[in-house]
Amino acid sequence: MKKLGFVAIILSLLVTFAYAGGTDDSHTDSYTIATVVKIDGIAWFDRMRVGVEEYGEENGYDTFLLGPSQADAAEQVRIIEDLIAEGVDAICVVPFSVEAVEPVLARAREEGIVVVSHEASTQENADAIIEAFDNAAYGEFLMENLAQRMGGTGTYATFVGSLQSKSHNEWVDAAVAYQEANYPDMELVQNKIEEFDDFQIAYEKTLELLTAYPELDGIQGSAMTTAPGAGLAVEERGLQDKVSVVGTSLVSVSEQYLESGATDMIAFWDPAMAGRAMNEIAVRILNGESIDNGANLGVTGYKSIIQDAAKPNLYYGSAWVGVTKDNMNQYNF
Amino acid sequence: MRKLLKTHESYIAVILIVFSLIVGIINPKFFSIGNLFGLLKSTVVTGIFALGVLLVLISGEIDISFPAIGVVSMYITGTVFEAIDFSGPTILAFLFSGGIGVLLGLINAAVISTFRLPTLIVSLGTLSAYSGFVLTFIDTRIINRLSEPVVVYSKLAFFRRTMESGQIAELHFSFFVYLALAALTALILRYTIIGRGVYALGGDRQATKRAGFSIKKIEYFIYCYVGLLAGLAGIIHSAHVRNANPFDLVGGELNVIAATVLGGAIIGGGRGTVHGTLLGVMLITVINNSLILMGIPSYWQRFTTGFVLLIAVAIPQIGSVKSIRTPRRVRS
Structure with a gap:
């Protein structure tokens, strides 16, 4: 034996x-690259695992994804400590708390491990940070889609999760500025309605909006809950064909409203592609290559990444995905 | 007649009418049938929770665990009925969810009654215990495909008509469920021994005991009934939003308690009525859902909500300061 x-x-x-x-x-080497996520076992990061593992198989690296079984900052730190002890070549991290992982990432870098982070634009201790997109560009993308569905004319309203939410406000501000510059015939009737990431409130506020502005043609949502909540209200009032609803959401959340036509388009970023992009950046840094403005990572949505002017190790993709009734079957999260 | 005008409930009714008239003058669309139906539907879930809160407040306690009971009942129902691909009568989903609610209420009652602890402290614990139980042992996933009978219920509406604007207006069946539960609660409070016992308990615990009431029995009744209402509110909420989300409802407890207090229930106990609660819930719903109609910018909406609520709470007090200062009596 x-x-x-x-x-x-x-x-x-x-x-x-x-x-x-x-x-x-x-x-020259087969690198071992770990991707550490906020929480393991949820659909979002299961999808990221697919991207990470496929990337490894295609390119001959040992790539794997792991994370705490519960959303827990301390647990994530412990996992990174274990990886440092194991001596991996690179760590890609989607931090639960940017501040909480700073010390352990600093230690990883002292040990010569390459650190790449995601959804963490303020991270200090990272060789590179890759974000799915620039907030302003994403807001413009949403508005372009809304404007096309409205035929460039009519009234619309915007929602945010909360007036304190930095990213939501940046999306909406950029969207409204884009509309003013490109679609002067469109009119904003109510800006930044708060729905507190609550489906019920998004629904009730949309009903009220439809009462106050019976001629309303479009709604742009920011939080995950606006597109389905507004969709339900539009459906109940029988306005599927008149009012266009676009916003950030996931297929798993908005499916039934996309099907009924109440919600017209949802947008998000594909975590599988983010996983691939992080690993590709890690490999390039390990190979000693520099990553310049406009670099092509060979990953959908990251084919011409933008380097931040003020923070040279911060990069943005343009990795949003627009999903309608026609292509929603491709996404299972 | 003079007595009627002096009650807290009549003040709230007047404020509700005046506020509605103001909104209606600023924007006549407020009185459109579609808006009124929408408002009535919006009162349902808050209202059913508030009926439970009313009982607890009358008995002189504060319970904050009811949204957790609602979410646990609703989510377990959603999970189980999805797993067995349920296709029986909708009423079974309601009974199942209400039944889980009663069970959880029973746990509350057992702890409160056995150890004679304040409900606030106990429910603070059970609030996180119940919602934590779901997230740890059941699932964290949002169920977007409810079982067929619940989906059918979610679309069950009456008085369907097309408004001038081409929009469809309809009144959801849930509103009648809410009215029936309110009537049941009013009957219990007014005409049953146990209902009178709830008022007595809030008035004076010792006197209630000496009068021959079983305090234990009253407490078990209160918390099981609150559990039942919370379980029903949970499944109705789930049907309204057409999903079962384990992160839902919890966090809304203060809004419900505020509506109940606004409706004339006194936190010290012994006072409160069902019709007052209905009015309080209606007033809060109207305030929360009229700011866009009045054209108030988003940045001002939170301020306006708070301000109007303050006025609504303050005005009845001006009229009833005297009656509050007199020794508390058992009233209905």
Whole structure:
């Protein structure tokens, strides 16, 4: 029995060497890259795992994804500590709390591990930070879609989760500015209605909005709950064909309203692509390559990334995905 | 007649009418049938919760665990009925959710009654325990495909008509469920021994005991009934929003308690009526859902809500300061 175990170890070592050798033609090393996410087991990060694992298989790296089983900042820090002890080549992280992981990421970098973070534009201790998109560009994307569905004319209203939400306000501000510059025939009747990330409030506020402005043609949502909440109100009032609803959401949340036509388009970013982009950046840094403004990561949505002018290690993709009734079946999260 | 005008409830009714008239003058669309139907539907979930809160307040306690009971009942119902692909009568979903509510209310009652602890403290604990239980042991996923009977219920509406603007207006069936539960609660409070016991308990605990009431029985009744109402409110909410979200409802408890107090229930206990609660809930709903109609910019809406609420709470007090200062009596 003991002998058998020994043989197995030798064999597995041989396989490992052969495997590492086999990829030598394009890379000097087979890197081990860990991606640490906020919480393991939810649809969003399951989707990211698909991207991370496929990237590894396609390029011959050992890539894997892990995260705490509960949303817990301390647990995430412990996982990163374990990875440092294991001696991985790079750590990609989607921090639960940007501040909480700063010390452990600093230590990882001291040990020579490359650190790439995501959804963390204020991260200090990272070799590179990659964001799915620039907030202003995303707001303009939403408005362009709303304007096209409204035929560039008519009245519309915007929602935010809360007036304190930085990203929501940036999306809406950019969207309204874009409308004023490009679609002068459209009119904003109520700006930044708060719905507190609450489906019920989004629904009630939309009903009120439809009463106050019976001629309303469009609604732009920011929080995950606006597109379905407004969709339900539009559906109940029988206005599927008249009022266009666009906003940030997920297929799993808005499916039934996309189907009924009450919600016209939802947008989000695909975590699988974000996972690929993080790993690609890690590999490039490990290879000693520099990443410049306009670099092509070879990942959908990250084919011409923008380098932040003030913070050179911060990059933006343009990785939003617009989903309608026609292509919603491609996304299972 | 003079006595009627002096009650807290009549003040709230007057404020509700005056406020509605102001909104209606600023924007006559307030009185459109679609808006009124929408407002009535919006009162349902808050209102059913508030009926439970009313009982607890009358008994002289404060319970904040009811949204957790609502979410647990609704989410377990959603999960189970999704798993068995339920296709029976809708009433079963209501009974199931209400039943879980009663069970959780029973736990509250057992702890409160056995250890003679203040309800506020106990419910503070059970609030996080119940909602934590769901997230840990059941699931954290939002169920977007409810079972067929619940979906049918979610579209069950009456008086469907097309308004001038081409929009459809309809009154949801839930409003009648709400009215029936309100009538039931009023009957219990007014005409049953246990209902009178709830008032007595809030008036004076010792005197209630000496009068021959079983305090234990009254407390078990209150918290099981609150559980039942919360379970029903949960499943109705779930049907209204057409999903079952384990992160829902919790956080809305203060709004419900505010509506009940606005309706004349006194936090010290012994006073409060069902019709007052209905008015309080209606007033809060109208205030929360008229600011866009009045054309108030988003940045001003929070301020306006708070300001109008303050006025609504203050005005009845001016008229009834005297009656509050007199020794508390058992009233209905």
